[in-house]
Amino acid sequence: MITLDNIVKEYNQKIVLHDISMIIEQGQSIAFTGHNGCGKSTLLKIIAGLVQPTKGNVNYERSFLFHYVPEHFPQMQLTAEKYLFSQGKMEGIEEIELKKRIQSLSQDFFFQSMLKTPMKRLSKGSLQKVGVIQALLKEPDILLLDEPLSGQDIASQQVFIDKINVLRKNGVVILMSCHEPYLIDAISDCVYQLDAGLLTLVNQRNIKEKTWYVLKFTNGNQCSVPERWKGHLQYVENGCILRVEEKDCNIVSMEMLQAGWNLRGMMNESDM
Amino acid sequence: MKAICEMIKYQYKQYMMSAKWVMPLIVLLGTLGMMYSMAPVEIVDSFSITGIFLFVIMVWVGKTIQEVEPEVSEQVMILRLKSERKYYLCHIIFMMCICVVVTGISIVVPVFIHIWSGNVLLSRQLVWSDFVGGGLLMIACSFIGGMVGELFHIRVIKNRNVGIGLTFFIALLAVCRNGVIAKFATMKYILWVIPPISDVISWVTNESYFNMGEVMRGFILLLIYGAVMAVMKVELLRRVKF
Known part of the structure; x- marks a missing residue:
């Protein structure tokens, strides 16, 4: 062609x-x-x-x-x-x-x-x-x-x-x-x-082979997002969404929870 | 054909929204107002001088119109039309439309002032050859002005100041060409490349009525120069691309 x-x-x-x-x-x-x-x-x-x-x-x-x-x-x-x-x-x-x-x-x-x-x-x-x-x-x-x-x-x-x-x-x-x-x-x-x-x-x-997950966090206290995840970040109403590889889901969740965020949802991207 | 018409309509919308036409229009109207502020005026001479003035105005328009369409948008449309030549041809047709509009304004304004002043502005009654001869002369002068203004496109001459300088230089030479050759005869071997605006104007002035033979000769000559410049611009842009 x-x-x-x-x-x-x-x-x-x-x-x-x-x-x-x-x-x-x-x-x-x-x-x-x-x-x-x-x-x-x-x-x-x-x-x-x-x-x-x-x-x-x-x-x-x-x-x-x-x-x-x-x-x-x-x-x-x-x-x-x-x-x-x-x-x-x-x-x-x-x-x-x-x-x-x-x-x-x-x-x-x-x-x-x-x-x-x-x-x-x-x-x-x-x-x-x-x-x-x-x-x-x-x-x-x-x-x-x-x-x-x-x-x-x-x-x-x-x-x-x-x-x-x-x-x-x-x-x-x-x-x-x-x-x-x-x-x-x-x-x-x-x-x-x-x-x-x-x-x-x-x-x-x-x-x-990579599987991607979308994690939703809410936050009422103006918490910050750990620097290394900022590239995966999108702010939405009342919080933010992070799109990360399957292998990073646990570490992202932990770091975000430690930063004061509340986890409100997690979905496999292919199911969205 | 439909795509070309739509492209021209799109360029019209873009140009009108850009407001880049406002200053040239104000200067055009201001100059026409000044030119026709004293009575009586010779029709042939004043229409011919207007032709030179339209050349200058259209050089300005041709230079500024390049900045109206963003480069990325040009790329999108060239791909959509499946032809660079078609895209640039649409632009040349649009420039021609502007030439017709400025020519119309430049004829209507003195006629309006003439009627408004109780028929004392113009030295004699208007005849059809004034509209046709003056119109053709003005359209040709303004078209070649537009092409001069567009020749050193920002993609051809990357340095904007150099492009403006070269455009100004060629426009100046076009207006003074006759005088320069009269003073330095050998310059005619170099200055033949410059649009012969001053030559054409000198053919038709100092007459009471437009000599349609001379008008047609000048009109065709200027159109040929304009067409050559248009082809040069298109081929240069096709060569340098983006």
Whole structure:
């Protein structure tokens, strides 16, 4: 479907991608992992033809419709509804059908009340939802996801995972740059690691075997969260939620209880 | 075709919401007000000078309009349209629409003042060739201004100040080209690359009525220059990408 031949990308004489070759087949869902700035987003954009590689070629079997969920969706003066409406019309979706789809997707992502808000006033998570909704208005051939869940609430994350899995069943190629193992586990069937410009296929079992739990804590006394768990944290009304690996559940619970939090629930993420 | 129309509508919404059009419009109206504050004025001369002024205004518009659309949003739409050329073509058509609007304003304002002042502003009665000749001249001048303003796009010349400096330099040369060549004849071998705004204006001025032959010659010449600049811009952006 798409072939990458010996792709090299240099920025300011620094090699970001080094001699990368791969074949992307129809229906594949590939995740690219690696530390920040390792070139994941650049690789996605090279595949889409938005960035010119320094050397090498990207060959397409035919002309594909790419949809793109960027890591940081831009703030604009337009309201989210007007923006989404324009994007849908550009795709050739009929007005009545488009209105239905915008309403339905907004409802799914708990975004309906913010449709009439100018995008410059939306929070990062809400802007990210606009980015996701615009990409789901019409089924693309290839969907590029660049850190798609950054800033989104847990319920919306689950909706997102479900929607992407529907697209996978329909044969849409999913290419994702991502840090979150649970998301990779939920939607990817192939994982590549980018490190020092080199792309290597990761043993997927290491990721797939992990089980993730969501722990809910409440707190009335302004307790702090232990530093090492802050990366797993999301504040909700009357408390917080932590998403952790199965092996860390006991230690997280203990440390949070010691910090003054009250455990109010624990669920296997796959059951949510 | 539908996608192109929707894209242009989207650009219109984005531009109107950005308020980047406010200052150029105020300056345009202010200058037209000043230009037509004394009566009587020669129609051909005043419409021709307006053409030069619209060129400058549109250089400004072309420079500032690049900042309206965020880069990420451009990427999303290029992928959606499945073509960079289509995306940039939509933008050029939108610029053309702005040119028609500013030309309309620049013709309506003196006509309005003329009627309002009891038909004493203009030195003679308006005829259709004034609207057609003046309109074509203004559209061509403003279009080429827009293309000059957009040529050194922020993605082509990464240093914003250098881009603005180069744009200003080319705009200045375009306005003074005739004078520079008159003083230094050899410069014509270099300055042929600069849009011949001053040449075209000199062909039509000092006449009581628009010479439609000269107007059409100038209109076509300026459109060719504008089209070449538009193609250069599109191909440069396609080459540098993001």
